[in-house]
Amino acid sequence: MPSPDETTPPSGLNPGGVEELLDVARVVSLRMRVKFRGITKREALLFPGPLGWAEFCPFPEYGDAEASRWLAAAVEAGWQGFPEPLRDSIPVNATVPAIEAVQVPDILARFGRVDAVKVKVAEPGQTLDKDAARVAAVRAVLPDAAIRVDANGGWDVAGAVEALTRLAAVGLEYAEQPVPDIAGLAEVRRRLRSSGVPVLIAADESVRKEEDPLKVARAGAADLIVVKVAPLGGVRRALRIVAQAGLPAVVSSALDTSVGIRAGLALAAALPELPYACGLGTVSLLAADVTRDSLVPDDGSIRLRDVAVDPGLLDEFAAPPARRDWWLDRLRRTYAVLAAGPPATSMP
Known part of the structure; x- marks a missing residue:
C-alpha cells in the first residue's frame, strides 16, 4: 500500500487535503508594538474551516517536523472544533x-x-x-x-x-x-x-x-x-x-x-x-x-467566545507576495510531514 502524500489526507486531517488549505489561505504581517523574541513583525497564515478560522504561525526558524504540530493544531481548530469547556x-x-x-x-x-x-x-x-x-x-x-x-x-x-x-x-x-x-x-x-x-x-x-x-x-x-x-x-x-x-x-x-x-x-x-x-x-x-x-x-x-475574522483587515495587513509564497510553500512541505503520520501527531 503506498504511503500517504500531501494530497491524500489520513484520518483526522481536512478532507480536501493541502489544496483545500492553499485555496483559502491568507497570510498577514502584523507589526509588534515592541520587539518580542527578536521580531518586530508577526506573520501568520490563516484559513477558514467548516468549524471556524484556524491559524498556522510557527516561528520561521522551526523546521518542518516541528511546524507540523502547529498545522495539526490548526486543522483541529478548523475541522474538528474544540472540547466542551468547563469554564467560560x-x-x-x-x-x-x-x-x-x-x-x-x-x-x-x-x-x-x-x-x-x-x-x-x-x-x-x-x-x-x-x-x-x-x-x-x-x-x-x-x-x-x-x-x-x-x-x-x-x-x-x-x-x-x-x-x-x-x-x-x-x-x-x-x-x-x-x-x-x-x-x-x-x-x-x-x-x-x-x-x-x-x-x-x-x-x-x-x-x-x-x-x-x-x-x-x-x-x-x-x-x-x-x-x-x-x-x-x-x-x-x-x-x-x-x-x-x-x-x-x-x-x-x-x-x-x-x-x-x-x-x-x-x-x-x-x-x-x-x-x-x-x-x-x-x-x-x-x-x-x-x-x-x-x-x-x-x-x-x-x-470564551468565537472570533469573527474581518476580510478588510486580512486585506489591509496582507503580507507581501514574496512572504505569502514563502508561507504557502511552507504549508505544502509541512502538510506532507503531517500526512505521513507519526511522530508529529503521535502521543508520547
Whole structure:
C-alpha cells in the first residue's frame, strides 16, 4: 500500500487535503508594538474551516517536523472544533517583553487590571541588572500582583541560580524555563530548594520540544508545566499531555492573533484545574489584529467566545507576495510531514 502524500489526507486531517488549505489561505504581517523574541513583525497564515478560522504561525526558524504540530493544531481548530469547556472565563497575566524599566508602566497599561505579570528576562545582550530593574519596575506598578519570569532557556545552571536568587527578593510566583534542558532544570530546582529560595520552576520549551514531554515530570525537573496549543499539536493532545504529566499547567500563547488565542482559551477552558493565570493576553503586544473585536483581557480575564475574522483587515495587513509564497510553500512541505503520520501527531 503506498504511503500517504500531501494530497491524500489520513484520518483526522481536512478532507480536501493541502489544496483545500492553499485555496483559502491568507497570510498577514502584523507589526509588534515592541520587539518580542527578536521580531518586530508577526506573520501568520490563516484559513477558514467548516468549524471556524484556524491559524498556522510557527516561528520561521522551526523546521518542518516541528511546524507540523502547529498545522495539526490548526486543522483541529478548523475541522474538528474544540472540547466542551468547563469554564467560560479565563484569568490571564500581562506580558512584559525585555524592555527598559522606564517603559514598563506604558506596557502594563495596555492590559488593564491584571493580577499576574510575566516578565521576559535573560534576553541575549542584556544584563541581570536590566532584568532586575525591569522586574522591580513591575513590582512598583503592581505591588500585589503575582510576578513570574520567563528566561526562554537563556541562562546556564549557575547563572539561573544567581539570577533567581536575586530576583526572588521582589517575590516570584515561578520561573519559566530558566535553562534549556531537563537535566539543567532539575539541578536549578534542587539548588534553589537547598538554598531556601522559594521560586517554583516551570517547564515550557522542555515540554514541547522534547520527543517525550513527560520526561520533565519523571525527572522531577519542574513544579508546573507551560502548555501551548499550537506547538503541542492541538487542544486534545495538550490535554492528554497535562493529564499524563500530573503537574499543574499554565496555558500560554505563541504570539498569536486572536484566532490562535481562541485555541488557547479552549485549552484553558477544558482543563480540569486551572490554578494559575494564563499567558493568553498577548494580542495587546500586536499593533493590529485580524478581527475588530480582539480577544484581550477585561478586568484580568478573557471571556470564551468565537472570533469573527474581518476580510478588510486580512486585506489591509496582507503580507507581501514574496512572504505569502514563502508561507504557502511552507504549508505544502509541512502538510506532507503531517500526512505521513507519526511522530508529529503521535502521543508520547
